[in-house]
Structures are given as C-alpha cells and as structure tokens.
Amino acid sequence: MARTRLAEGTVIDGFTIGRLLHTGGMALLWQVTHPDHALPLVMKVPRLAEGEDPAAIVSFEMEQMILPRLSGPHVPRFVASGGFDVQPYLVMERVPGASLLPDSEAAPLPPGRVAELGAMAAEALDSLHRQHVVHLDVKPANILLRDADSAVLVDFGLSHHTELPDLMGEEFRLPYGSAPYMAPEQVMGIRSEARSDVFALGAMLYMLATGRTPFGDPQRIGALRKRLWWDPPPPRELRPECPEWLQEVILRCLEVQPERRYPTAAQLAFDLRHPDQVALTARARKLRRDGWATTMRRRFHPDHQPRFGRSAGAVAGIAGAPIIVVAVDVTDQEGALGRALRSTLHNILATLPGARIACLNVLRHNLISLDSTLDSQGQNKHVQRLVELQHWAAPLKLPEGRITFHVLEAVSPAAAILDYARLNRVDHIVLGARTASFKRKMLGSVSGEVAAEAPCNVTVVRIRDQAET
Amino acid sequence: MRIAILSDIHANREAFEACLTDAARQGAQRFVLLGDLVGYGADPGWVLSRAQEMAAQGAVLIRGNHDEAAADVHNGMTANAAAAMDWTRSVLTEAERDFLHLLPMEVAEEDRLYVHADASAPTRWLYVRDAEEARRSLEGTTARVVISGHVHVPAIFGLTASAQLVIFRPVAEAPVPLTRPRRWLAVVGSVGQPRDGNPAAAWSLLETEAQTLTIHRVPYDIDAAAAKIRAAGLPEALAARLHHGL
Numbered sequence: 001m002a003r004t005r006l007a008e009g010t011v012i013d014g015f016t017i018g019r020l021l022h023t024g025g026m027a028l029l030w031q032v033t034h035p036d037h038a039l040p041l042v043m044k045v046p047r048l049a050e051g052e053d054p055a056a057i058v059s060f061e062m063e064q065m066i067l068p069r070l071s072g073p074h075v076p077r078f079v080a081s082g083g084f085d086v087q088p089y090l091v092m093e094r095v096p097g098a099s100l101l102p103d104s105e106a107a108p109l110p111p112g113r114v115a116e117l118g119a120m121a122a123e124a125l126d127s128l129h130r131q132h133v134v135h136l137d138v139k140p141a142n143i144l145l146r147d148a149d150s151a152v153l154v155d156f157g158l159s160h161h162t163e164l165p166d167l168m169g170e171e172f173r174l175p176y177g178s179a180p181y182m183a184p185e186q187v188m189g190i191r192s193e194a195r196s197d198v199f200a201l202g203a204m205l206y207m208l209a210t211g212r213t214p215f216g217d218p219q220r221i222g223a224l225r226k227r228l229w230w231d232p233p234p235p236r237e238l239r240p241e242c243p244e245w246l247q248e249v250i251l252r253c254l255e256v257q258p259e260r261r262y263p264t265a266a267q268l269a270f271d272l273r274h275p276d277q278v279a280l281t282a283r284a285r286k287l288r289r290d291g292w293a294t295t296m297r298r299r300f301h302p303d304h305q306p307r308f309g310r311s312a313g314a315v316a317g318i319a320g321a322p323i324i325v326v327a328v329d330v331t332d333q334e335g336a337l338g339r340a341l342r343s344t345l346h347n348i349l350a351t352l353p354g355a356r357i358a359c360l361n362v363l364r365h366n367l368i369s370l371d372s373t374l375d376s377q378g379q380n381k382h383v384q385r386l387v388e389l390q391h392w393a394a395p396l397k398l399p400e401g402r403i404t405f406h407v408l409e410a411v412s413p414a415a416a417i418l419d420y421a422r423l424n425r426v427d428h429i430v431l432g433a434r435t436a437s438f439k440r441k442m443l444g445s446v447s448g449e450v451a452a453e454a455p456c457n458v459t460v461v462r463i464r465d466q467a468e469t
Numbered sequence: 470m471r472i473a474i475l476s477d478i479h480a481n482r483e484a485f486e487a488c489l490t491d492a493a494r495q496g497a498q499r500f501v502l503l504g505d506l507v508g509y510g511a512d513p514g515w516v517l518s519r520a521q522e523m524a525a526q527g528a529v530l531i532r533g534n535h536d537e538a539a540a541d542v543h544n545g546m547t548a549n550a551a552a553a554m555d556w557t558r559s560v561l562t563e564a565e566r567d568f569l570h571l572l573p574m575e576v577a578e579e580d581r582l583y584v585h586a587d588a589s590a591p592t593r594w595l596y597v598r599d600a601e602e603a604r605r606s607l608e609g610t611t612a613r614v615v616i617s618g619h620v621h622v623p624a625i626f627g628l629t630a631s632a633q634l635v636i637f638r639p640v641a642e643a644p645v646p647l648t649r650p651r652r653w654l655a656v657v658g659s660v661g662q663p664r665d666g667n668p669a670a671a672w673s674l675l676e677t678e679a680q681t682l683t684i685h686r687v688p689y690d691i692d693a694a695a696a697k698i699r700a701a702g703l704p705e706a707l708a709a710r711l712h713h714g715l
Binding site (some may be wrong): 058064065083085162165167169 | 625627629635637639640643645646648649650651
C-alpha cells in the first residue's frame, strides 16, 4: 500500500491538511479545509506504522462504518472517508466547544453543575442509543460541549452498532475501553449493553462530584474486575456537601447489575433535570463502603456474584422503558374522563415494566397578570394541584421512582406540554379530549394541538358521546 | 452497480416473482441467481424458463446441488427432498435438465466470488453455518468477498486482520459494509424456502460503489405456493414449512 506522508499542506481527495490538533493512542487528528465545505473540519487518521496496536486499524474501520450512519446534534457531522488502498481517513465536522476534560480537572464541581453536565451527556447518549449504537468509551475527553446546553459524543472507535458486524468484539480478547469508567459487564467482554454507557456516565459524575474516579485507573484485567464486587466510597463520604439526590443518581448508575441501573439514558437525564423528584433509597443515605463480610461474600460466594445476560441491546432497552407523560385535568379527575385516562395508562403500563410516568397539570396563567408575583393564593393553588395529581394517580399503585408530579404554569397548556415533552425526551403523551363543549369551541383543542405537534406518540383518550352511538 | 442476488429459489414462483419485483423497485441493474433454482417447490418449469430469460439478458446463474440432482443422481438428500426431486425430474424436459447440469459451479467478478455452497470445495456442497466453516470456505479462495447460499439462513462473516472471524446476523433492510481490504463471506438467505424463522422471501442487494450488502425480506403469497406443492402430491411438510420459515 502506497502511503502519503501527511504534513501541513498535503492535499488528499481535495482536503488540505492544516495543523496537527491531537495525537491519540490510536489516531491523529488534523485540522483540514476543503473548498466545498465552509464548516470547520477535522481529519482523523489511524496510526498504522509497524508495531502499532492492530486494534487501531479495526477500531478505525468501525468508526468509518458507524459515523456515516449517525445523525443529529449530538454527534459530529460526517463529511467523508477514505479507504485503505491509499490513505485511510475520516473527515468530520470540528465541534466548536471544548471537552469535559477541563471540568474533570477542576473537579469537584458544585452539584448543580455536575447535574447539568450529566444531563447533557445523558441526553446525547439517549440520542446515540436510539440510533442503535452503544458508545462503550464514555469519558470526559469524549464529550464535547457544542454550546451551553448541548453535548456531542465523539470517538466511536470502540462502539458497538447493533445492525453492523462487530469487528472489535471478536478480534480482541482483552476488553477495550477506558479503565476508570468501564462497566463491569464490559470488563467481562459484553459489548451490546446500552446500560454500560449509563455506568460509565455514573463513574464520570462520581469523578466530577468528588474529584476522584470511583475505581482508580487499573491497568490489568484482574484489577479491572475488582469493580464486580468492590463498591467505591459513597460520594458523600468524600464530599459531605454532595446532596443525597446526587449520590442516589450516581450510585444507581454504578450498580453492578445493569438491571439495577437506570433503564435508559433518557431516564437518567430526567432525574438530573429534576433533582427534587429523585426517589431516595438506601443508596442516598449510604455514608460508608459496605462492610468486609458483605464485600467478601460478593467476591467469593457464587450466589452473590453478578450474572450478565448477553443481549439486552440498545434498542430493546429503550422500547421497554419509555418516559410517558400523562396530562391530567385535575378539575375533572374523578369524572368519566379522569377514570378513562387512568385506565388507559394502566393498560399501557402493564406491558412496559420499565416505563416511567410524569404526571402533568398545567396551571393556566392569565396573559395580563403574567408578571405579577405569585401571591399566597397562587402558591396554594400550585400545591393544591400537586396534591390532586397524586390523588388521581394513587389507584395506579406505582412505586415512588416510577412516577413524578409536575405542575407547569403557562399561558398555553398545549405549548407547555409540548415543551415539556421535547426537553425531557418523552416517548409518549397520554391526555384526554373533552367532548364537544362550549369551552373547547372557545379555547381550541389542547389534545388536537398536542397530537399534531408532538415529537413522540400521542394517545388521546375520549369518552364516547352517548348521543352519537 | 446495484446487483441483486437471489439464492435457493427452489421452484417457488410466488416468492421469486415477489423478489424480482422488489429488486426492480430497488433499482437492481444486474442479477445473480446463486443456485438451487429447482427442488422442493411446485413450479420448476416456470422458474427455470424465467431464469433462462434472465441469463439471456446477462444474469449470472450458478449451479446448486438441487440443480445438479435434477440432471443426475441425488446423493445424500433427505427423504422429502428426494421425493420432490423425483417429481421435479419427471416434469422437466431433457433439455431443461441439461441446462441445469451445465450451469457453472462458481463465477468470479472483480474481487467477488459467487458460489452456491462452500467455496473451498464447491462440488461437495458443504454448509457454511459457523465461523469455522466460514474460515474453511474463505481460505479455499483468493476472492476478497465470497457470496454463497445453500444454508437458507442469512449470515455475514468477516475475516479480521488477526485472522479471527466475526459472525453477524444481518438485520433486514440495514446495509452492512463489506469494507476493503477486509475479507468477507456473505451467506444470503433463501428466496423460496427461508429457514430462519421468518417466512418472508429473502434476496440481497450488493452495491459495489458503497461496498454494502443489504438483506431484503419480501412477503409473498405463501398460501398459493403451498397449495401448488400439495396439488402436485409432494410431501405435506414441504408445503407446511413455508408458513413457518423453518
């Protein structure tokens, strides 16, 4: 194979090589320009010299397969790729922002900032998982900030695409990934588990909250396996100022068994965006590592050792664990529509054990009095609505942690529900439609507007009008 | 170039027609019929004459074990297959049987090899079902990409730099890159008698510029194909299995 020696000024397929931006373990990153592309670009070139890790080639080929199949704001835009006959390369958008490395160096960060960065990273992961990809190398260096509220995942060289042959999986016996953040099942060679990314993100949140990684940086397989039985010190032991909800979130991500973690990155993002709604368990209150006997039991007792299933799959997980919004008109909650709405929700939940419900009510603002500060009556109204929502949902008998309650204040109920659905990556909205009434004629149909504009599924529950049957 | 690959048609006219319609809709410019035009199904004459028309227009035809058996002795066939084969021979003309007998065992095109079964010994009709069998097949040839059938269950095997093999079950309609310079072996599914639990007919589209292979699954009138098998007095199991794709 004839190889071009890359240097500033070299032209490959119309791309002019600029500055060398980064020298990584497996690849080099060059700034490049092209007359047809105004976008700032980078070219990634694998290290292929004799004696280099053969994983570099395969990892590069995987990224060449995966990146062109990805889209959306949470991945760098793919521009071009070149084969191995002359010079292998991959050209993509140069994401403007910095990575989270400076943040991790500045850690511990304030809890609010940890949650904000974590939510952005979780939302990016959710987008990736929905495109059939498990990243498998989530760490501060691979998360870039596109702007103040959106993150971009980079480096898909270790990733697994459920619809593509996995060359990394079979070729290398040793698990590849970044030791401080790698999930236990990934250490054991499983590459199809989307919740491995949730674990890695949890390890990163731990690091951002405490200033240290939960498992150090082990370099040998035996030391890597320690995370299957050894629990890291709870963040609040290291940082007493770490709030209980943040520790709850972090330790749930770091559960050894994937089934005990957040079922999806979207649900993790939801908790990080709503700290006051995080259901606290024993994880939140833990202040010490587990005792010696418990740890040894996990290490040596066959019944206490984790078992990992082979194929949960990135997509299957999301389909079984959606975020469902139910918009409840509490003024009519025990009427026929309130009961029909609850019964529909009950049927949906019966098939989706991982589903999580956000119960919404919209408190209408009067446009004119929008800027008036809430008086005591207004406050009471808000609390009263919350209580009513909880009362409506009680017959569903959902455990805390699967259901949350939110009163939104807005001029337009439909717009408020739609905004909420977009921000929280909601998969399904369930709401009732009033039968023809004077009120609907005057105000327009909320359900109609939501159904037309929603970014997800919408179920409209309607009571059959007896006069028309 | 968009190349449609159809294997193991097995005298199933309904499935064959459904796949050809779908391939035309997907813009196929060239056709490869990868063997086993006949056997099991009840329309050998129609399938064969359609294949001959396609060959006259430049399609590549490869010999399968059932094509060979139609003209010759049928060694090592199951009872049902042998019964169907006796019937098939009785309904084909001598010229048709000769045509099947003279089909090539393999055809090489650019860096690809089309062959019905194991490329290392095409006349032995060995199955390529797992990584070891795929290694045997790939090591028996110098082609970068081997495309074969015979198994009736789609699979794609990649031979990596360190000589490990990856088996991958392709997802229907999702293009799989057969990246250069890596070597690949693709076992395409069956048009006329799928056995992967999905009764829909399978055909594959190879796109040479992008170097991708996509398995397409097409629903077809299974009731009609099964009814003809029964009407011809062929074993009931050959009709029933079409509904289950097993």
